[in-house]
Amino acid sequence: MSLKGLFPAVSAPQAFSRDNVLKSMAEFVVCNDQQSLAIASKPTFRNCLAAMRPASTKADLPSTHDISTYVHNKFILFIKKLKDELQVMSFNAVFIFLPF
Secondary structure, eight states: OOOTTTSOOOOOOOOOOHHHHHHHHHHHHHHSOTHHHHHHTSHHHHHHHHHHSTTOOGGGSOOHHHHHHHHHHHHHHHHHHHHHHHHHHHHHHHHHHOOO
16 A cells, blocks of 8 residues: 555745744634644744754744734735736626627
């Protein structure tokens, strides 16, 4: 029995950066329940993150505010892109049905 195809492929680990940590923590918060944001600010969770990279400092780990702002900004960009795409689609639909 093979497990190939049952689990998603995992990409190679990325180099540590504050941006990568922020993105990963935002995905954790958004993809789980609403308590995830509360967990992200708990000292025990932050200690776990620091244990994964002992050289990290407090400034390397995003705050709850940083995560909320990141998620909000990504959502605004998503809505703007969706709105633009819908306007293009509706323009094309009107153009197709115009009698000549």
